[in-house]
Amino acid sequence: MITDQTLIQVEQLEKSFGSLHALQGIDLSIHKGDVLVIIGPSGSGKSTFLRCLNLLEMPTGGKILFEGEDITAPKANINLYRQKMGMVFQQFNLFPHMTILKNMTLAPIRLLKRSKEEAEEKAMALLKRVGLAERATAYPSQLSGGQKQRIAIVRALCMDPDVMLFDEPTSALDPEMVGEVLEVMRELALDGMTMAVVTHEMGFAREVGTRVVFMDEGRILEEAEPQRFFDAPQNQRTKDFLSKVL
């Protein structure tokens, strides 16, 4: 059902890579303020699903409505929609030839036509929030993995997105750095940001998630609030998966 609280509505989404059907008909809606956590075994299509949401992968079937508009329509301007969907990658993907501040202000200045002062002011405020204000003039190579990922998150936030997509944001980090990134994400959720998060961090899913989705072989097999999902899973494959990772 589409309500005015629905931010993203996915209908019968399919994605094939040649003969490989990575997504086989996904139906899902993301509401404002949701923290949707997507879990599932390797190769189940979690990344592909997330990347279809901002069309980094072009779906081969179905529809994606973002704020009521079909972004898969041929004449849709995907560049405008992407400005409203922040994305955080496993490998950070900071721009190595730019300082942290430049990483964060490039898009707001060029795309939102903000003044340099305005963009830098916002970037500095965000840097302060994640405790990295003194690294503003550093280059990405001078930062630790956890710091890089926190920068990647605030770089996306500089565009004032309506939703944030996270694809295993802590999987490339040393264990001692996972906490600092999850903490930033938790605060973001508390602020009411709508989020879709692919992760293997079950603690985060349980505490911060508002809904958990289990994917396997390109399908959603189970969807529930965290409490019920973890304490009373219905699907046998969900049970098997949870028994392995918990």
Add this chain to the structure above:
Amino acid sequence: MAEWFHACYVGLCQWSDTLRIKFINDFISDDRWRYLWNGLGVTLKVTLGALILGIILGFLVAMIRSAHDTTGKMKIGNAICRIYLTVIRGTPVVVQLLIIYFVVFASVNIDKSIVAIIAFGINSGAYVAEIVRSGIMSIDKGQMEAGRSLGFNYVQTMRFIILPQAVKNVIPALGNEFIVLLKETSISGYIALQDLTKGGDIIRGRTFDAFLPLIAVALIYLVLVMILSKLVTTLERRLRSSDH
């Protein structure tokens, strides 16, 4: 012993005398040095013009080719680029120069140095294109995705994110291509354009002395190439020290 030294001394004097006479005859009489000086001007003009044209063409072709590689779009553009690359890299540059002068511009009255700039620019563009494309391909594909996910379109992502990194990586190869280009313009004489090489050759024809004019030409090229190499290394080092 002393006689031997004396003979050597006399021989040396005679030799340096002939050399001095030849030098005067080759370069000073009738202001023949002007052939080299003006020729050098033509060589530099043609090289610089071809360099600019080659860079523009090369970046354009590299962008079209990589857009096709990553998105599958621009099929016709890519096909045209591939024909261009195959033909230019598969035929001698002298033949290309002759065709452009005697076939393409046969019925047009046009400055020969412009013809040379067009011919060498088109030729150089093909090599620049493949150098730049290899630079683009060396950049992690996560960079393009990060740029696109912020809302930049393909061209903006290329301009702000991919190309600055790619160019940095291929500066040595590009520098090398420019040195090759400078030396390649020495065939401009084939269309009777009086560049540096042709200038030396004209002097040879006038004075019937081959040694000094041709050595002088070679030295001038050598100095130019050494200056260019030095510039490239400096640029490279400066870029690397700002590398992060």
